[in-house]
Structure formats: C-alpha cells, structure tokens
Amino acid sequence: xxxxxxxxxxxxxxxxxxxxxxxxxxxxxxxxxxxxxxxxxxxxxxxxxxxxxxxxxxxxxxxxxxxxxxxxxxxxxxxxxxxxxxxxxxxxxxxxxxxxxxxxxxxxxxxxxxxxxxxxxxxxxxxxxxxxxxxxxxxxxxxxxxxxxxxxxxxxxxxxxxxxxxxxxxxxxxxxxxxxxxxxxxxxxxxxxxxxxxxxxxxxxxxxxxxxxxxxxxxxxxxxxxxxxxxxxxxxxxxxxxxxxxxxx
Amino acid sequence: xxxxxxxxxxxxxxxxxxxxxxxxxxxxxxxxxxxxxxxxxxxxxxxxxxxxxxxxxxxxxxxxxxxxxxxxxxxxxxxxxxxxxxxxxxxxxxxxxxxxxxxxxxxxxxxxxxxxxxxxxxxxxxxxxxxxxxxxxxxxxxxxxxxxxxxxxxxxxxxxxxxxxxxxxxxxxxxxxxxxxxxxxxxxxxxxxxxxxxxxxxxxxxxxxxxxxxxxxxxxxxxxxxxxxxxxxxxxxxxxxxxxxxxxxxxxxxxxxxxxxxxxxxxxxxxxxxxxxxxxxxxxxxxxxxxxxxxxxxxxxxxxxxxxxxxxxxxxxxxxxxxxxxxxxxxxxxxxxxxxxxxxxxxxxxxxxxxxxxxxxxxxxxxxxxxxxxxxxxxxxxxxxxxxxxxxxxxxxxxxxxxxxxxxxxxxxxxxxxxxxxxxxxxxxxxxxxxxxxxxxxxxxxxxxxxxxxxxxxxxxxxxxxxxxxxxxxxxxxxxxxxxxxxxxxxxxxxxxxxxxxxxxxxxxxxxxxxxx
Ligand SMILES: Nc1ncnc2c1ncn2[C@@H]1O[C@H](COP(=O)(O)OP(=O)(O)O)[C@@H](O)[C@H]1O
Ligand SMILES: [Mg+2]
Numbered sequence: 001x002x003x004x005x006x007x008x009x010x011x012x013x014x015x016x017x018x019x020x021x022x023x024x025x026x027x028x029x030x031x032x033x034x035x036x037x038x039x040x041x042x043x044x045x046x047x048x049x050x051x052x053x054x055x056x057x058x059x060x061x062x063x064x065x066x067x068x069x070x071x072x073x074x075x076x077x078x079x080x081x082x083x084x085x086x087x088x089x090x091x092x093x094x095x096x097x098x099x100x101x102x103x104x105x106x107x108x109x110x111x112x113x114x115x116x117x118x119x120x121x122x123x124x125x126x127x128x129x130x131x132x133x134x135x136x137x138x139x140x141x142x143x144x145x146x147x148x149x150x151x152x153x154x155x156x157x158x159x160x161x162x163x164x165x166x167x168x169x170x171x172x173x174x175x176x177x178x179x180x181x182x183x184x185x186x187x188x189x190x191x192x193x194x195x196x197x198x199x200x201x202x203x204x205x206x207x208x209x210x211x212x213x214x215x216x217x218x219x220x221x222x223x224x225x226x227x228x229x230x231x232x233x234x235x236x237x238x239x240x241x242x243x244x245x246x247x248x249x
Numbered sequence: 250x251x252x253x254x255x256x257x258x259x260x261x262x263x264x265x266x267x268x269x270x271x272x273x274x275x276x277x278x279x280x281x282x283x284x285x286x287x288x289x290x291x292x293x294x295x296x297x298x299x300x301x302x303x304x305x306x307x308x309x310x311x312x313x314x315x316x317x318x319x320x321x322x323x324x325x326x327x328x329x330x331x332x333x334x335x336x337x338x339x340x341x342x343x344x345x346x347x348x349x350x351x352x353x354x355x356x357x358x359x360x361x362x363x364x365x366x367x368x369x370x371x372x373x374x375x376x377x378x379x380x381x382x383x384x385x386x387x388x389x390x391x392x393x394x395x396x397x398x399x400x401x402x403x404x405x406x407x408x409x410x411x412x413x414x415x416x417x418x419x420x421x422x423x424x425x426x427x428x429x430x431x432x433x434x435x436x437x438x439x440x441x442x443x444x445x446x447x448x449x450x451x452x453x454x455x456x457x458x459x460x461x462x463x464x465x466x467x468x469x470x471x472x473x474x475x476x477x478x479x480x481x482x483x484x485x486x487x488x489x490x491x492x493x494x495x496x497x498x499x500x501x502x503x504x505x506x507x508x509x510x511x512x513x514x515x516x517x518x519x520x521x522x523x524x525x526x527x528x529x530x531x532x533x534x535x536x537x538x539x540x541x542x543x544x545x546x547x548x549x550x551x552x553x554x555x556x557x558x559x560x561x562x563x564x565x566x567x568x569x570x571x572x573x574x575x576x577x578x579x580x581x582x583x584x585x586x587x588x589x590x591x592x593x594x595x596x597x598x599x600x601x602x603x604x605x606x607x608x609x610x611x612x613x614x615x616x617x618x619x620x621x622x623x624x625x626x627x628x629x630x631x632x633x634x635x636x637x638x639x640x641x642x643x644x645x646x647x648x649x650x651x652x653x654x655x656x657x658x659x660x661x662x663x664x665x666x667x668x669x670x671x672x673x674x675x676x677x678x679x680x681x682x683x684x685x686x687x688x689x690x691x692x693x694x695x696x697x698x699x700x701x702x703x704x705x706x707x708x709x710x711x712x713x714x715x716x717x718x719x720x721x722x723x724x725x726x727x728x729x730x731x732x733x734x735x736x737x738x739x740x741x742x743x744x745x746x747x748x749x750x751x752x753x754x755x756x757x758x759x760x761x762x763x764x765x766x
Contacts, residue, residue: 028313
C-alpha cells in the first residue's frame with residue numbers, strides 16, 4: 001500500500017482536482033484505491049456524489065477499531081472507494097491532540113487498510129497543523145500543487161523549510177505546477193525557469209483548463225466525461241510519471 | 250452483508266435483452282457499451298501454477314494490460330502493478346514478494362500463455378435517486394479461444410452482481426431480484442472449463458515413464474515400449490532445450506537420454522549387439538555434448554544463491570566468473586543446437602523410432618529376447634543390487650573418491666531398472682525401496698556435485714586473469730571442499746540405512762522368486 005497525500009497550505013490551488021483525477025487513474029489501472037476527503041468542506045466527496053458525512057464524526061474514526069472501514073463508500077468507479085469528509089474534521093487537530101503521538105496516529109489508523117488497498121490518496125485541507133503533520137509522517141509521497149506565481153512559490157518554500165525544521169523526510173515532497181496558464185507571462189517565466197529551491201519536481205504539470213472547472217457540474221473526474229481533453233491527458237502523464245517513480249526506483 | 254459478490258449461471262440459449270428489460274422494471278439501470286477483454290492464463294509446461302492452486306492471469310481490453318496473481322488457492326487474486334510485461338522466468342522480476350512467491354512455485358521453469366478466454370461483457374449499474382452507482386451487474390459471455398486460434402467456443406454465460414461498499418440495502422434488493430429468477434449460483438471457474446475443452450490438455454506433457462508392462466510380455470516388446478516412451482519424453486523436451494530459457498527442458502531431455510542408454514546397455518541380450526552398439530554410441534555422444542550445458546546451468550544457479558549471501562562489492566567481483574560460466578554455457582548450447590538441428594540427427598532418430606515401432610520379432614532372437622519381462626527384471630535388479638551392496642561395503646573412511654563415484658553409477662543403474670519395471674511390482678513396496686535408494690543417491694549426488702563445481706572453479710582459476718574474482722573463486726573452492734567432506738562423513742550412515750537387514754529382506758522378497766513358490 002502506498003499513501004499519496006496532496007497538500008498545500010494554500011486553498012484553491014488544485015489539490016482536490018488532482019486527488020480526484022489521480023485516484024481515478026489509479027483505479028483504472030486496476031489498483032484498489034481509496035481517496036480520503038480530509039477537507040471538512042467535502043469537495044472530493046461532492047465530486048463523487050457522496051454525502052460529506054461520517055457517522056460519529058472524526059472523533060469516532062480515530063477512536064474506533066473498525067470505524068474507518070465502515071465509513072468507506074464505493075464510488076461510481078470500480079476499484080475506487082472514498083472515505084467521506086465530515087464537518088467535524090475542522091477540529092481534526094483537537095481530535096488528534098487527544099491521542100498519544102498524534103503524528104503516528106494516522107499511520108496506525110490506515111494500517112488495517114493495507115491489505116485492502118494498493119493506494120490511499122489523502123486530499124488535505126489547506127492549513128498547517130498537527131493534523132497536517134500526521135499526514136507528513138504517514139505519506140509515502142507528498143504532492144504539492146503549486147501555481148506558478150511568486151506568492152505560491154513563497155508558500156512552497158515555507159513548506160520545505162518546515163519539513164526540514166521538523167526533520168521530516170524532505171525526499172517525500174514532490175511539487176508540481178498546477179493551473180498553469182501559458183497566456184500569462186509570469187507563469188511562462190516560472191515554469192520554464194523553476195527556482196533553485198525547487199530542484200526536484202514532477203516533469204508533468206496541469207494546465208489551467210475549463211474541463212477541470214466543469215468537474216463540479218459533471219460531478220466526475222475529467223477522464224470520465226472528457227477523456228480526450230488536454231487536461232485528462234495531463235493528469236494521465238502525471239500518473240505515469242508517479243508510477244515510474246514508485247515502481248522503477 | 251456477508252458476501253460482496255454473487256455469481257449466477259445464465260442459460261446459454263437465452264439472450265440478455267429480456268433480463269435487462271425486467272431489471273429496468275425494478276431498478277434505475279445504466280447500461281454501458283458492451284466491452285470485450287481477454288483473459289490469458291500463464292503456466293509452465295507441466296502446469297506447476299495450476300497444480301499449486303496459483304494463477305497468473307493477464308487481462309487485455311485492447312487499451313491496457315493488467316496482470317493478476319494468486320499465490321495459492323486460498324489467497325485472493327491480486328493485481329501486480331508496475332510490471333511492463335509478463336515475466337518468462339521468476340528471476341526476471343524485481344526482488345520482492347511477488348518474485349519470491351512465484352519462484353517458490355515455478356522455480357526455474359518458464360511461463361507461457363496456456364489458456365485464453367474471451368469475455369464479452371455488458372456492464373450495468375444500478376443507480377440511486379442521486380444517480381450514484383450503488384450496485385454493479387456484469388453480464389458476461391465467456392468464450393474459449395485456444396491460444397493462437399481464431400475459432401472460439403462458448404463456455405457459458407454468467408451474471409456477476411457486485412456490491413458497492415456502503416450501499417448494502419441496494420445490494421440486498423438486487424440479490425432478492427436474482428433469487429426470484431431462480432438462477433443457479435455459479436461456483437465453477439472458467440479456467441477449469443476452458444481446460445476441459447482444450448484439446449491440448451489431452452496430450453499432457455509429462456516426464457514420468459507411466460508404463461504398464463505385462464509380466465508375461467516378451468522382454469523385447471517391453472524394452473521397445475520403455476525406449477519408445479523415453480523417446481517421446483526426449484522429443485517433448487527438444488524444442489524447450491533448443492530454446493534454452495527454461496533449463497528444466499534440457500535437464501529432462503538429458504535424463505531421458507541417460508535412461509535410454511542405460512536401458513540399452515543394462516537390459517542385455519535382448520536387442521542384437523550391433524543395434525545396441527550403434528545407438529548407445531549415439532546417445533552417449535548426445536550426453537557428452539550436453540554435459541557442460543547442464544553443469545554450467547546448475548552452477549550458475551548455485552552461484553546466484555551463493556552471491557545473495559555476499560555484500561554488494563563482493564557480488565561485483567563474481568561478475569568475471571559469471572561471465573566465464575555463461576560463455577562456456579553458450580558455447581556448449583550452440584554446439585548442441587547445431588547437432589539437434591542437423592539432418593543427421595533427425596535421420597538417426599527416425600531410424601530409432603522405426604526400429605522401436607516395428608512389431609516384427611527380433612530374428613534371430615538373442616538370449617533374453619523372448620524371456621518373460623518379469624523374470625528378466627528380477628534377475629537384473631537383483632544382480633545390480635548385489636553389486637551395489639558389494640561396492641558400498643568395500644568403502645571405508647579411507648577409500649578414494651573414485652569408489653564413491655563407481656557406487657553412484659551403480660545406484661543410478663539400479664534406480665533406473667527399478668523405475669523401468671516399476672509396474673511389475675506391488676506399487677507401495679517398490680516405492681519404499683526406491684525411496685530408500687534415493688536417500689543414498691542424494692548423498693552420493695551431492696558428493697559428486699561438489700566435485701564437479703570445484704573442477705569448474707579450478708578451470709576458471711587456471712584460465713582467468715581477474716585477481717579479485719580468482720580470490721573469491723578460491724574461497725568458494727575451500728568452502729565446497731569442506732562441504733564435500735561433510736557429505737563424505739555422512740556417507741557411512743546413509744549406506745548403513747540403505748543396506749539394513751530389513752531393506753535386504755525386502756529386496757529379496759520382491760526380486761528373488763523362490764523356486765517352491
Ligand atoms: N487546472 C485547473 N484549471 C482550471 N480550474 C481549476 C484547475 N484546478 C482546479 N480548478 C478549479 O479551481 C477551484 C479550486 O480547485 P481545488 O482542486 O478544489 O483546489 P484546492 O483543493 O487546492 O482547494 C475549483 O473550482 C476547481 O474547479
Ligand atoms: Mg480541496
């Protein structure tokens with residue numbers, strides 16, 4: 001089982017869009033895939049037509065033994081399940097703070113699912129907190145969608161710094177450019193000349209595309225309703241790149 | 250909900266249209282376009298995976314390929330991600346759990362596509378009021394396509410109802426619907442059905458002798474039957490031995506050659522002398538030709554397991570040795586291929602087959618030609634057994650290695666004779682004695698293998714120029730030497746077990762016919 005987290009302190013950078021599309025592609029490969037919608041706003045749950053509600057809320061999930069499994073719902077796609085968001089996740093920090101070793105907690109929570117899933121995608125909320133820290137500890141890969149703007153790059157630098165300070169494995173961090181709009185000069189400039197503090201990043205990037213916006217209307221991954229679009233192709237090559245990183249190391 | 254999947258048999262003669270129609274009555278159904286995919290089952294020539302309850306299955310829908318693996322009959326079928334193609338040999342896989350599991354079943358054998366099933370699927374989804382999928386129903390038509398042919402035959406229609414996690418109620422409703430239809434639950438697996446249809450399964454590949462001899466049969470007929478079966482085994486393994494990927498083919502090929510030669514020379518005075526001379530020379534030539542191939546194969550394999558215990562840097566030092574072995578093997582393999590693909594080889598084998606298939610009695614008969622086979626078998630086994638006892642008893646801790654090699658050869662002869670004539674004796678008793686003999690043979694075989702391996706390494710040291718590799722090789726020689734000594738030390742005990750009074754009595758009982766009985 002591989003845990004892939006999609007994370008950024010900033011909101012609106014394409015985390016959920018990436019988590020939804022990449023998990024969909026994993027399931028198409030036949031991999032048993034779970035996406036956990038950790039954002040109390042429940043966007044990922046919404047895309048999969050699943051109610052953003054967990055019986056007993058986040059508190060129950062972290063306490064129980066089998067609660068996680070019971071809360072999982074199958075999506076419209078074979079091999080792709082979803083653990084829905086819940087409004088109580090907004091207090092995830094407090095919930096996790098009540099247990100011993102909060103950073104290890106997520107790991108232990110996901111452990112029983114190792115036999116059931118090949119991939120678990122974590123669609124993270126935009127914040128930095130002890131909940132995010134337990135994601136940093138649990139994930140095998142941390143994908144950071146980054147819009148090619150000065151401000152976004154600054155945010156990325158902050159994440160990197162935090163990782164090093166807290167002694168998390170910075171090798172896990174994989175930034176990629178998201179919502180790239182090549183009509184904008186600044187986007188072009190940054191994408192073509194990535195800054196020196198970004199030596200490792202994914203080669204693939206995600207363009208700004210209307211199909212991705214339309215996911216909200218269709219309530220489905222782009223690959224489902226616009227398989228031949230550029231956006232779908234870009235997610236596909238990103239997934240291929242991720243696989244080659246995971247399996248050809 | 251105990252189960253998350255239900256399978257039903259759907260009558261072959263009915264179409265699915267009516268079923269879909271009545272489903273639409275009770276449920277909101279979304280039907281996707283029919284899709285076709287192929288399931289190809291891989292296995293070794295001797296069906297090692299199937300025998301072990303394992304499976305290696307490739308699914309191909311024209312867009313993508315997916316490889317599934319089941320470790321044993323109780324394990325689930327699991328996708329193998331990140332593999333670009335089906336491996337031919339376990340060692341081609343990256344190190345890991347899958348490779349380990351596969352290797353434990355197929356060892357060094359080669360995988361090939363054995364059975365192919367084409368599935369025509371109509372995928373249905375049951376939707377809830379939010380148009381969310383809550384149950385999946387696959388309507389499948391399974392066709393058997395013998396690999397590489399285009400004509401298929403219908404194996405059967407199946408309905409598969411799959412739960413979507415977290416929507417138990419909908420699943421229960423669909424289940425009730427199908428129960429009302431009174432369909433038979435399906436337990437059979439398509440692979441088994443396909444195999445039953447497969448004509449190829451009737452010509453089972455086997456390296457066992459599987460001979461049934463009539464005790465009263467004249468020896469000449471029995472000998473022909475034995476040799477014909479050995480020829481068959483040889484021919485079954487020739488293509489694989491030429492290809493050379495799966496080293497077991499060459500091994501089995503060689504075993505049948507050795508047995509052929511032994512049958513010819515041990516079962517004396519049945520065929521005319523000049524026939525025996527001609528063919529035993531031919532087969533012994535083949536044996537010598539292929540000796541180095543097998544020796545190198547075995548040693549290369551040993552080297553791999555030996556190298557695994559070494560550190561990375563030492564492993565690299567072994568590279569010149571590996572290359573040396575591989576070069577020698579390739580040279581010997583090429584010489585073999587040149588020989589078996591020659592017109593001369595084919596001609597001799599054809600002559601051999603003609604001779605064995607001829608039902609004309611041998612004229613003039615040799616001393617043993619017309620003797621009942623059971624009598625000849627008794628005489629041969631008993632006398633060879635006596636030789637083995639005598640040779641073994643003469644071996645002390647001081648005896649030269651040469652004597653052990655002689656005994657090894659005698660034991661091999663005895664073993665072959667017992668196998669050739671196995672069907673003439675009570676199954677359980679002869680098997681017990683064969684097993685007793687095996688215990689001794691293992692010891693003698695190990696002793697000999699160490700000897701061969703040390704010789705190979707010495708040859709490398711003499712020819713080699715790479716200092717570091719020679720150092721490792723020399724170290725290996727001293728290790729092997731120690732092991733050979735240990736084997737030598739346990740010989741006495743093994744031989745004592747084999748030559749126990751109890752076993753001697755058993756041999757006597759089975760192979761010596763009392764005159765008054
Ligand atoms: N590559 C893109 N092109 C165009 N719109 C996008 C793209 N990625 C995301 N969006 C849109 O931007 C909004 C925020 O995206 P989302 O994936 O929810 O970000 P996050 O999860 O980081 O908050 C959504 O409305 C989404 O449809
Ligand atoms: Mg989001």
